Amino acid sequence: MRLIFAKNNVFKGLRFGILGAAVMMSASLSLGTAAQADATGFPAWLATFRTEALNSGISPQTVQTALGNPQYLPRVIELDRKQPEGSMTFLQYREKIVSQARINEGRAMLKKHRALLDQVSARYGVQPQYIVALWGVETSYGKITGGFSIVDSLATLAYEGRRGPFFKGELLNALKIIDQGHISHSAMKGSWAGAMGQSQFMPSSFLSYAQDFNNDGRRDIWTTQEDVFASIANYLASSGWKGDERWGRLVAAPSTMDKSLMGREVKKTIAEWDALGVRLPGSMRLPAAEGMLASLVAPDDKVGSPVYMTYGNYDVIMKWNRSTYFATSVGLLADAIATGL
Numbered sequence: 001m002r003l004i005f006a007k008n009n010v011f012k013g014l015r016f017g018i019l020g021a022a023v024m025m026s027a028s029l030s031l032g033t034a035a036q037a038d039a040t041g042f043p044a045w046l047a048t049f050r051t052e053a054l055n056s057g058i059s060p061q062t063v064q065t066a067l068g069n070p071q072y073l074p075r076v077i078e079l080d081r082k083q084p085e086g087s088m089t090f091l092q093y094r095e096k097i098v099s100q101a102r103i104n105e106g107r108a109m110l111k112k113h114r115a116l117l118d119q120v121s122a123r124y125g126v127q128p129q130y131i132v133a134l135w136g137v138e139t140s141y142g143k144i145t146g147g148f149s150i151v152d153s154l155a156t157l158a159y160e161g162r163r164g165p166f167f168k169g170e171l172l173n174a175l176k177i178i179d180q181g182h183i184s185h186s187a188m189k190g191s192w193a194g195a196m197g198q199s200q201f202m203p204s205s206f207l208s209y210a211q212d213f214n215n216d217g218r219r220d221i222w223t224t225q226e227d228v229f230a231s232i233a234n235y236l237a238s239s240g241w242k243g244d245e246r247w248g249r250l251v252a253a254p255s256t257m258d259k260s261l262m263g264r265e266v267k268k269t270i271a272e273w274d275a276l277g278v279r280l281p282g283s284m285r286l287p288a289a290e291g292m293l294a295s296l297v298a299p300d301d302k303v304g305s306p307v308y309m310t311y312g313n314y315d316v317i318m319k320w321n322r323s324t325y326f327a328t329s330v331g332l333l334a335d336a337i338a339t340g341l
Helices: 018-024 033-055 060-067 074-081 090-097 100-112 114-124 128-139 150-160 164-179 203-209 225-238 270-275 312-320 324-338
Strands: 248-251 263-269 293-297 307-310
Touching: 033 060, 033 150, 033 164, 060 150, 060 164, 074 150, 090 324, 100 114, 100 128, 100 324, 114 128, 114 225, 128 225, 128 312, 128 324, 150 164, 164 203, 203 225, 225 312, 248 293, 263 270, 263 312, 270 293, 293 312, 307 312, 307 324, 312 324
Parallel strands: none
Antiparallel strands: 248 307, 263 293, 293 307
């Protein structure tokens, strides 16, 4: 899923999972009359959209089933218009997302599904701990996937119009998924903004990356573990993941370092960073890795914020969710899951 927030808010890109949304959207707003009034034109908009859907190739049966009587959801508009009440520091976010409970459960899930994860890893070249970490951050290992009707939510957002073309496209994609028989309209549940299943894919991401790993003819990211893991791995692999590299590591940068050198846009070899005085914890020299490019990332600019040396796989995680908070926490959770096994 993809939504845009301010620079230092947790979700800086177009995607966030159920757990991340809960961190920033824990407070509730009372429903305003503007959202209620918006519903008056929904039936007319829906009639026009049904015609568009048929003209785009969606079957009449799917249009009738999925768009016969969709509900306008004021709560979706309320959540869409709501902005976080304040910025959360990275350390606060990390404490919530990379909790010991989530680490422990991640280790248990990796052990439980080790045989399957090894099969998925061998096919897509993505280390198992990263698959488990993304699964854990997005939906708490499949336990919290969202209870909104995807069709109703996307129809509401497409009609409301603030980002109408984007959500109309996602609604058409959702209808294609139903049309292809991957899931029924009634079972297509997810977040208020249209992210679906245990991997929290938007419909467009589903069509591009979801996998039928168990070869049953359906790409089921809701209930089939094989498909969930393979879909996560395929997204990463298709985005440039390197199975022989890590995401990054904690480092210490000299206090005198030019601030313009910070950020993912600045790429230097590890040897060059070492020459600039960047060190591992404990003042140890950086490991040798000839030709490997890295960046220095401070998830926020608060005093005491940690600094991480990030590699190409970090940039891949940022394609999943353009938030340094999210990407760094996924990397840290993956490291913690893999440690001590």
